[in-house]
Amino acid sequence: MRGRVNLMDIVLPGEDYPARKQCRAWLAEHPDPSPRELAESGYVAPHWPRPWGLGASALDQLVIDEELKRASVQRPQNRIAIGWAGPTIIYAGTEEQKQRYLLPLLAGEEIWCQLFSEPDSGSDLASLSTKAVRDGDEWIVTGQKIWTTFAHQAKFGILLARTDPDAPKHKGISYFICPMDAPGVKIEPIVDMTGQHAFNQVFLDEVHIPASSLVGEVNKGWPLAKVTLGNERVSLSGEGALWGDGPNAEALVDLVRRSGASVSRVLRHQLVKVWIEGEILRLLRMRQLGATLSGQQPGPEASVRKAMGDVHGKHLMDTAKDVAGAYGMLADAGPLEALKGMPGVGLLPGEGGLAWISLVWSIGYLYSCALTIGGGTTEVQHNIIAEKILGLPKDIDIHAGKT
Ligand SMILES: Cc1cc2nc3c(=O)[nH]c(=O)nc-3n(C[C@H](O)[C@H](O)[C@H](O)COP(=O)(O)OP(=O)(O)OC[C@H]3O[C@@H](n4cnc5c(N)ncnc54)[C@H](O)[C@@H]3O)c2cc1C
Structure with missing residues (x-):
């Protein structure tokens, strides 16, 4: 047997299929698109709702993938941002947050990391102890995160922090966007056994983040964490x-x-x-x-x-x-x-x-x-x-x- 047995191959629609025609026409006008052009076109995450994506059906998405591959056009690489931060912001973010973060993230201009795991909270993530205390128009965050992939390259991190220490553990957590260049954020590398530096320890020492960086509602971060983790598993x-x-x-x-x-x-x-x-x-x-x-x-x-x-x-x-x-x-x-x-x-x-x-x-x-x-x-x-x-x-x- 030289070829492989394909147990489930999809035959995609041909030349006249509208999504294919549109994509080809766009590629004819943009034969070598920049990451920003790709992001603005909706072709980075076509299944996302407009204007960030194209609200594309499953079939349209597969057709678009095929056309981009045929034209040797690569999407920007920004896995944590596109794979799991973006879908959570679309799900629960404010309009202002969507306007601020989604396009640069899709274009790969701003790398994101995920500030979830802590030295004593991995599998039992809801027991996390990094805390965020409200102070006027800001939250003050203190704690330690670990295994934070890309923290050393990231502009922003999706952050889980405890905002009500007296509530049951799943009910006192909020979900934030943390600027990684804020004073008080200290990043230390961890080199893994392949010799690569991909993940880090992150120390948060009274980091002031604006109140507007809360995603969703105060103390309702756990259901959002589940949205992120579900998307992470797919990604x-x-x-x-x-x-x-x-x-x-x-x-x-x-x-x-x-x-x-x-x-x-x-x-x-x-x-x-x-x-x-x-x-x-x-x-x-x-x-x-x-x-x-x-x-x-x-x-x-x-x-x-x-x-x-x-x-x-x-x-x-x-x-x-x-x-x-x-x-x-x-x-x-x-x-x-x-x-x-x-x-x-x-x-x-x-x-x-x-x-x-x-x-x-x-x-x-x-x-x-x-x-x-x-x-x-x-x-x-x-x-x-x-x-x-x-x-x-x-x-x-x-x-x-x-x-
Ligand atoms: C390559 C890599 C990249 C990562 N990147 C990130 C990142 O970017 N951001 C981030 O926040 N985290 C990241 N992590 C951390 C990862 O999410 C945690 O390592 C993982 O959730 C496990 O937590 P832990 O390491 O604390 O192990 P523990 O939770 O301490 O688990 C130790 C052992 O106990 C077992 N165990 C624990 N609880 C149970 C239970 N209830 N029932 C049965 N068995 C149990 C576990 O399966 C495991 O075998 C990364 C990890 C790796 C390996």
């Missing part, structure tokens, strides 16, 4: 096995198949197993994509895909390492490193050639440990599925000592 569910980035199972199978490498019987089984997982995830993703694009807020089913996808990412990277054999112990070595330079072996790939591939797989292997932790651990996803989908009794709240 982390793209095609690549590393939260949407990096290679997928098909890429590994393709690599082995096209290189002509022989693998042991055990490895063949392992490859087939991860490929099957990848196909199931692809189907789940399409179902979820359809629901999201047709305007539904992501529900607990996003947890099903995240729980499966994160474990799958680890399986895939483990398999790639097993294919690499002894080379799997080396930094910068990809699954087919042993074959490098061997005569008659067609080592392929696309972009960037072999070096790119090696780096992606070796970093991917180390990075895959994070998959079942970030964005809510696998155990937490299981708890959500147990309660919200399966109707099982609630998890024991170990922190409050009650169920």
